[in-house]
Amino acid sequence: MNTLKDMGEAGLIERLTRRLGTARDVVVGPGDDCAVVRTADEEWLLTSDPVIEGVHFDSAATPQQIGHKALARSLSDIAAMGGTPRWALVDLVAPGDTPAERLDGIYAGLSATADEHGIAIVGGDVAAGPVIELHVFAVGSLPQGSAILRSGAAAGDGIYVTGALGGSRLEGHHLSFTPRLREGRWLRESGWATAMCDISDGLSTDLHHLAAASGVGMAIRLASVPCSPAARSTPDPLTHALCDGEDFELLFTVAPEHLADVEAAWQGNAMAACTRIGTVTIDRGVMGIGAHESCSPLDATGYDHFGKEENGS
Amino acid sequence: MNTLKDMGEAGLIERLTRRLGTARDVVVGPGDDCAVVRTADEEWLLTSDPVIEGVHFDSAATPQQIGHKALARSLSDIAAMGGTPRWALVDLVAPGDTPAERLDGIYAGLSATADEHGIAIVGGDVAAGPVIELHVFAVGSLPQGSAILRSGAAAGDGIYVTGALGGSRLEGHHLSFTPRLREGRWLRESGWATAMCDISDGLSTDLHHLAAASGVGMAIRLASVPCSPAARSTPDPLTHALCDGEDFELLFTVAPEHLADVEAAWQGNAMAACTRIGTVTIDRGVMGIGAHESCSPLDATGYDHFGKEENGS
Numbered sequence: 001m002n003t004l005k006d007m008g009e010a011g012l013i014e015r016l017t018r019r020l021g022t023a024r025d026v027v028v029g030p031g032d033d034c035a036v037v038r039t040a041d042e043e044w045l046l047t048s049d050p051v052i053e054g055v056h057f058d059s060a061a062t063p064q065q066i067g068h069k070a071l072a073r074s075l076s077d078i079a080a081m082g083g084t085p086r087w088a089l090v091d092l093v094a095p096g097d098t099p100a101e102r103l104d105g106i107y108a109g110l111s112a113t114a115d116e117h118g119i120a121i122v123g124g125d126v127a128a129g130p131v132i133e134l135h136v137f138a139v140g141s142l143p144q145g146s147a148i149l150r151s152g153a154a155a156g157d158g159i160y161v162t163g164a165l166g167g168s169r170l171e172g173h174h175l176s177f178t179p180r181l182r183e184g185r186w187l188r189e190s191g192w193a194t195a196m197c198d199i200s201d202g203l204s205t206d207l208h209h210l211a212a213a214s215g216v217g218m219a220i221r222l223a224s225v226p227c228s229p230a231a232r233s234t235p236d237p238l239t240h241a242l243c244d245g246e247d248f249e250l251l252f253t254v255a256p257e258h259l260a261d262v263e264a265a266w267q268g269n270a271m272a273a274c275t276r277i278g279t280v281t282i283d284r285g286v287m288g289i290g291a292h293e294s295c296s297p298l299d300a301t302g303y304d305h306f307g308k309e310e311n312g313s
Numbered sequence: 314m315n316t317l318k319d320m321g322e323a324g325l326i327e328r329l330t331r332r333l334g335t336a337r338d339v340v341v342g343p344g345d346d347c348a349v350v351r352t353a354d355e356e357w358l359l360t361s362d363p364v365i366e367g368v369h370f371d372s373a374a375t376p377q378q379i380g381h382k383a384l385a386r387s388l389s390d391i392a393a394m395g396g397t398p399r400w401a402l403v404d405l406v407a408p409g410d411t412p413a414e415r416l417d418g419i420y421a422g423l424s425a426t427a428d429e430h431g432i433a434i435v436g437g438d439v440a441a442g443p444v445i446e447l448h449v450f451a452v453g454s455l456p457q458g459s460a461i462l463r464s465g466a467a468a469g470d471g472i473y474v475t476g477a478l479g480g481s482r483l484e485g486h487h488l489s490f491t492p493r494l495r496e497g498r499w500l501r502e503s504g505w506a507t508a509m510c511d512i513s514d515g516l517s518t519d520l521h522h523l524a525a526a527s528g529v530g531m532a533i534r535l536a537s538v539p540c541s542p543a544a545r546s547t548p549d550p551l552t553h554a555l556c557d558g559e560d561f562e563l564l565f566t567v568a569p570e571h572l573a574d575v576e577a578a579w580q581g582n583a584m585a586a587c588t589r590i591g592t593v594t595i596d597r598g599v600m601g602i603g604a605h606e607s608c609s610p611l612d613a614t615g616y617d618h619f620g621k622e623e624n625g626s
Contacts, residue, residue, distance in 0.1 A: 048402040048450050050440045089361040091404075091448045127363045130443045135404045137361050137450035 003097050043147065045083045045140035049073040053131040057175065063102050065175035066134070067109025073200075074138035075117060075179035076248045080198040082148040082188025083140035085119045085181065090136050093129035106134070117181060148188055148252070150213035153195035157253040157280040159218060160262070162272040165203055165247045166240030167230025174246035183250055183271045192262050196252035204242040205300040206251055207286045214253075218286045220278035220298060243301045253280055316410050356460065358396045358453035362386040366444040370488065376415050378488035379447070380422025386513075387451035388430060388492035389561045393511040395461045395501025396453035398432045398494065403449050406442035419447070430494060461501055461565070463526035466508035470566040470593040472531060473575070475585040478516055478560045479553030480543025487559035496563055496584045505575050509565035517555040518613040519564050520599045527566075531599045533591035533611060556614045566593055 051057065051070040061069075071088060078085045090110060094103065114121050119138070153159075162183050168174040180198070187193040195214055199206045203225065211218050222238060228247075231240035249272070254262050259276075266274045281287075288298040364370065364383040374382075384401060391398045403423060407416065427434050432451070475496050481487040493511070500506040508527055512519045516538065524531045535551060541560075544553035562585070567575050572589070579587045594600075601611040 044452075046400060046402055046435060046450070046452065048404050048436065048448070049438050050404050050406060050442075050448070052406065052440055052442050054443075055441055087359060089359055089450060091361050091363050093363060093365065093446070122359060123361065125362050127365055128368055129363075129365050129446065130367075133406070133442065133446075135361070135363070135448040135450075137359075137402060137448075139357075139359065139452075 003099055006100075042141040043144050045078050045081050045142065045147070046137070047074050047077040047140075048135060048137045049077065050133060050135050052133045060172075061175050062109075063105025064109035064112070065172075066132070067106040067111075068113045069175050070106075070134035070136045071110050071113045071138070072177060072179045072248070074136045075113075075119075075181060076177075076198045076200070078138060078140035079179050079181040079184035080148075080196055080250060081140070081142070082146065082184045082193070082196070083142040084185060085117055085138055085140045087120050087122045088114065088136055088138040090121060090124035090134055092124065092126045093131070093133040093135075094126070095130060095132070096128055098132065102132075106132075110134075117179075142188060146188055148184070148193050148196040150195055150197050150210050151215075153210060153214035153216050153253040153280045154255070155216055155280050155282040156256045157194050158256070158259045158276050159207075159220070159251070159253055159278040159280060160274055160276050161199065161203070161226065161249055161251050162274055163247070163249040164226040164228040164241075164273065165199065165231065165249060166228050166237060166242075166244045167234065168228075168244055168246040168248075170234070170240075171228070171230035173228070173230065174248070177246075177248045178272075179248060180250045180272060183274075186269060186271065187250075187252060190262070190265065192254050192258040193252045194255050196250060199247040199249045199251050200245060202243045202245045202301065203247070203251070204286070204298050205245075207298065208300040210251060210253070211284070211286055214280070215284075217281040217283045218278055219281050219295075220286065220288050222288050222290050224275060224277045226273065226275045226277075242298070316412055319413075355454040356457050358391050358394050358455065358460065359450075360387050360390040360453075361448060361450045362390065363446060363448050365446045373485075374488055375422075376418025377422035377425070378485075379445070380419040380424075381426045382488050383419075383447035383449045384423050384426045384451070385490060385492045385561070387449045388426075388432075388494060389490075389511045389513070391451060391453035392492050392494040392497035393461075393509050393563060394453070394455070395459065395497045395506070395509070396455040397498060398430055398451055398453045400433050400435045401427065401449055401451040403434060403437035403447055405437065405439045406444070406446040406448075407439070408443060408445070409441055411445065415445075419445075423447075430492075455501065459501055461497070461506050461509040463508055463510050463523050464528075466523060466527035466529050466566040466593045467568070468529055468593050468595040469569045470507050471569070471572045471589050472520075472533070472564070472566055472591040472593060473587055473589050474512065474516070474539065474562055474564050475587055476560070476562040477539040477541040477554075477586065478512065478544065478562060479541050479550060479555075479557045480547065481541075481557055481559040481561075483547070483553075484541070484543035486541070486543065487561070490559075490561045491585075492561060493563045493585060496587075499582060499584065500563075500565060503575070503578065505567050505571040506565045507568055509563060512560040512562045512564050513558060515556045515558045515614065516560070516564070517599070517611050518558075520611065521613040523564060523566070524593075524597070524599055527593070528597075530594040530596045531591055532594050532608075533599065533601050535601050535603050537588060537590045539586065539588045539590075555611070
């Protein structure tokens with residue numbers, strides 16, 4: 001079996017880059033000290049995300065899924081600003097005895113997802129390390145001043161999520177999700193979203209992120225939170241929908257005068273489902289509204305990379 | 314002792330980002346899904362580099378040195394195209410029991426180097442993993458069409474290196490080096506360099522990289538190769554200068570009609586030393602010319618991340 005150690009660094013890079021195509025606006029692709037890219041007078045979105053063996057995937061993940069997830073995580077961040085993804089770099093870390101076929105599969109996953117979204121992988125680096133990791137750095141673009149930030153929500157805005165939430169780890173959704181680029185761009189072009197982020201840490205935690213960035217509170221109708229089939233197969237779907245990480249759906253707010261516009265226009269666009277789950281409030285804090293209008297604080301109980309136990313607010 | 318596990322992911326990010334300043338052309342810094350940056354009509358340099366515990370540094374490295382090295386590696390790539398560094402993102406991987414003070418030191422090193430070169434760290438991500446790693450993604454800029462590529466060397470060009478080579482690991486130079494941004498930019502502005510790369514894998518290996526990219530050969534006067542004090546303290550300085558990695562000096566070529574121009578103009582600019590070490594040839598391959606004009610192939614024997622044993626050419 002051909003391993004990294006057999007082919008060496010140069011052989012690995014040659015093997016990985018020969019399948020990468022060229023693309024519009026790429027002046028110099030892989031192989032020089034830097035990639036060189038060119039564009040018109042736009043604003044740029046820069047984001048990076050790690051995908052680490054034992055943390056973001058385990059032995060059940062196929063190599064193609066690992067590659068897909070690594071790139072799609074960064075694309076989800078670009079979607080969450082309303083941007084168009086353009087280029088990516090990939091840092092690969094792997095033990096020396098990793099079979100070459102495993103890396104080929106990872107890169108096949110990266111390439112397929114890059115092709116699907118029209119972006120070019122223009123460089124990166126490789127190094128030896130104890131476990132397999134991919135660090136994807138992605139660059140997106142959008143017209144000046146049009147990025148949808150986390151800080152724009154105001155009291156009275158409606159709160160929406162795309163798709164259905166929870167159980168991403170139970171059903172493998174975290175390895176195969178579709179980044180909501182189409183929906184993010186549509187919201188940016190419409191001008192109707194006041195704030196947005198992607199749901200990566202779990203809805204309850206990301207609600208706190210959006211509320212804190214905007215300096216507002218949020219009241220969530222718990223019965224309205226859309227639970228995924230995986231969450232619904234458990235005894236407590238709502239807890240999964242609120243607390244599980246890696247949904248990679250969009251969470252956004254819309255000003256009161258555009259609620260009807262968004263809901264009417266969304267239908268005709270063959271996008272992921274869109275569900276209103278609550279309202280932005282003047283009072284700080286995130287509240288869950290349950291049966292009989294009972295109201296209680298909704299703690300941020302999503303995933304924390306360093307296992308902090310008290311993660312409320 | 315305060316560890317990553319105590320402060321959690323949000324606490325860590327808050328701790329790391331609160332010291333990052335804002336900078337010109339940064340529309341949105343850390344804290345949103347992506348950073349947003351803006352610029353005039355230039356070309357962009359995109360590069361990424363990993364720095365991994367046990368590979369790129371060991372227990373003798375101070376946290377500040379680790380942070381410096383992580384950023385300076387990417388800056389060296391931007392220098393090697395003649396660019397100006399602008400923004401960086403940092404992915405941090407660390408075990409949960411890492412002391413917070415160690416991370417503070419790493420970020421102090423990153424910040425000091427960023428400040429020194431006028432760049433802004435605009436985002437990144439953190440994740441748990443088995444060893445400490447930094448993955449730095451850097452963006453540079455330069456006027457359209459002015460990047461100095463690896464592919465421009467032609468027969469008859471002179472071959473130069475900055476600084477002195479070898480022993481970077483012996484003396485800790487790999488943790489404290491100055492990326493040759495000033496020299497790279499000067500060469501780009503002069504228009505005199507035909508090809509360039511940085512010396513990261515060892516001079517012999519990087520000569521092969523430059524020769525292969527340009528489709529030429531290279532003849533190196535071995536007596537002219539500048540050996541560092543650390544290399545000279547060993548029994549075989551030349552082997553260290555040819556084979557050791559992580560010098561992070563520049564290797565570049567200059568057309569015959571500009572050799573005198575470069576050498577005369579270089580002096581007055583208070584830059585790192587510049588030494589002519591050979592000539593670009595029509596015949597492929599990299600040759601070393603020794604005593605009495607003896608000529609023998611100079612194999613690429615520098616560092617390979619996956620320990621490949623046969624690494625010639």
